[in-house]
Amino acid sequence: MRTKGNEKAESWDKIYREGKPGWDINKPAPPFEDLFQNKHDWLKTASLISFGCGGGHDANFFAQQGFDVTAVDFASEAIKLAKNNYPELKLIQKNILELSPDYDQQFDYVLEHTCFCAVPIEHRRSYMESAHNLLKADGYLFGLFYRFDPPDQDGPPYALSMEELEKAYEGLFTLEDNYIPKRSHGRRKQRERFILLKKI
Numbered sequence: 001m002r003t004k005g006n007e008k009a010e011s012w013d014k015i016y017r018e019g020k021p022g023w024d025i026n027k028p029a030p031p032f033e034d035l036f037q038n039k040h041d042w043l044k045t046a047s048l049i050s051f052g053c054g055g056g057h058d059a060n061f062f063a064q065q066g067f068d069v070t071a072v073d074f075a076s077e078a079i080k081l082a083k084n085n086y087p088e089l090k091l092i093q094k095n096i097l098e099l100s101p102d103y104d105q106q107f108d109y110v111l112e113h114t115c116f117c118a119v120p121i122e123h124r125r126s127y128m129e130s131a132h133n134l135l136k137a138d139g140y141l142f143g144l145f146y147r148f149d150p151p152d153q154d155g156p157p158y159a160l161s162m163e164e165l166e167k168a169y170e171g172l173f174t175l176e177d178n179y180i181p182k183r184s185h186g187r188r189k190q191r192e193r194f195i196l197l198k199k200i
């Protein structure tokens, strides 16, 4: 049976099995490292869930900073890779759109990095609803949203605009920050945005 947004778990597995996936930069995203160069009132070591964690580099980085991290991915090969990379990481193999109600209000932060662009466009609202359900009151969804390109139908990664993103989180979150990071990796330069959303 095909479940919501789960159409392509097997396709992701296939890419992982074929070798090094193109998106895996084998280290945390530089803009996440840069976050810790300055003090941010909204950022405190607390519980965090990493959506579509892949090889787990970002999740591990936040764990090293003192966060209580849970990393989730629906591809068994991603979970295997993350476990191999970081045996101590808390991992869940599950569809991010199906974590509610089991994990409702358990996290202070939801971390995004090239997962939103992997979710079929018709499930973008469900992604936001899921993040909203998992967060505690006053929690934050933050991270690197990709790829801000002129509209096209090709994906994943699916292109998005600020208007489309706003439509997806309308009524669930307020926009607290939005900028183009200085140190994006490779072809992501100018095509990803750091976005901070606060749960309403």
Ligand SMILES: C[S@@+](CC[C@H](N)C(=O)[O-])C[C@H]1O[C@@H](n2cnc3c(N)ncnc32)[C@H](O)[C@@H]1O
Pocket: 005, 006, 009, 012, 013, 023, 024, 025, 051, 052, 053, 054, 055, 056, 072, 073, 074, 075, 078, 094, 095, 096, 097, 113, 114, 115, 118, 119
């Ligand atoms: C482009 S990769 C990014 C991986 C990682 N965030 C990184 O930056 O290296 C997208 C990841 O999201 C996972 N993914 C896509 N849709 C998902 C869903 N509905 N639930 C859980 N994981 C999902 C894929 O299996 C894949 O590992």
